[in-house]
Amino acid sequence: MKKHVVASTAEIPPGARKLVTVAGRPIVIFNLDGNFFGLFNRCPHNGGSLADGIVTGLVRSTEPGTYTYCRRGEVVRCPWHGWEFDIRTGQSFCRPGDLKARQFNIEVADGRDIVEGPYVAETVSVRTEDNYIVVEV
Numbered sequence: 001m002k003k004h005v006v007a008s009t010a011e012i013p014p015g016a017r018k019l020v021t022v023a024g025r026p027i028v029i030f031n032l033d034g035n036f037f038g039l040f041n042r043c044p045h046n047g048g049s050l051a052d053g054i055v056t057g058l059v060r061s062t063e064p065g066t067y068t069y070c071r072r073g074e075v076v077r078c079p080w081h082g083w084e085f086d087i088r089t090g091q092s093f094c095r096p097g098d099l100k101a102r103q104f105n106i107e108v109a110d111g112r113d114i115v116e117g118p119y120v121a122e123t124v125s126v127r128t129e130d131n132y133i134v135v136e137v
Ligand code: FES
Pocket: 043, 044, 045, 046, 047, 048, 078, 079, 080, 081, 082, 083
C-alpha cells in the first residue's frame, strides 16, 4: 500500500470532515476529538455519499422507557436511506453482522517527517510546523 498526504490536521478541526480523492477513490476523513478516521465515500447499501450524511450519536436502552444518548458525533447517517455507520469502524447499525462501510487506515505524521521522508512528492505545499493527515491506500 502507498501512503498519501491528504490534508494538514488543521484543515479538519474536531467534529469536521473533509472529502478527498486518493488514487481515484473518494474518501471522507472525519476528526473525532483529534482522532482521524477515513471511510470510503460510498454507502454499501446503494452508493450514497457518506460525506453528505448527518453526523449523530447512538440511543441505547436497557429496558422499555429507559434510554441514553451516547457516542455523540461518532455515527454518520447516509443521506439517501438513513442507514447509520460507526465512523470509527465503518460498522453498520442496520445490518451489523454483515455490512460495513469500507474503512481506510489513517495516520497522523509529523510535518518534519513528511518534509524529510518519501511523501514530499505527494504534497503541493508543506508547512513543517503543522501535522499532516496521511491516508494509506
Ligand atoms: S444508499 Fe445509503 S442507506 Fe441507501
